[in-house]
Amino acid sequence: DVESEYGCKGHDSVYYFFHSKPQSGMPTYQEACKQDEVILDAGDHGPKSKYTWSTSENSRTIKVKDNGDYTVEIVDSFGCKNKETITLNFRKLPPVNLGLDQNFCEGESITLDAGFDDGYSKYSWSTADTTKTVEVAKTGTYSVMVSDSFGCKRSDEIEILVLDLPKFAW
16 A cells, blocks of 8 residues: 555555476487387477478477487467477387298298397287298298387298199009
């Protein structure tokens, strides 16, 4: 309250609004599979918000495919600023290799081996088998999809040709 020298009284109020720093909600560390493309999202902070990424991009979201640290500076609609960094680690894919195409004679068979096992791997063969190895005795293209313990997937295929046995004419 204020009183003037003439006895007039008045008062005024000041209201303060505190606005917290803009937060993206992104984790500080994330893993993904090597073939994946990760979308980083700095969050919605109002229509006049500005975003500056360490990649020089200025959009709310960016797509990344490489290991490293990614920093975003967010300036929200109120002018509040915040910087956040996320570290991305792209995991290697399972090393699956069925080898070169194979030929063998009728009546024989071959064992195909997915070649990778981290103790938690899952296998999905074109033959509907779910084991690390399969035995085949017919001509055809055989493929396997291997998933590692993290869920990263890789596939390979091989062409098998079964040769007819020679026929003798008497």
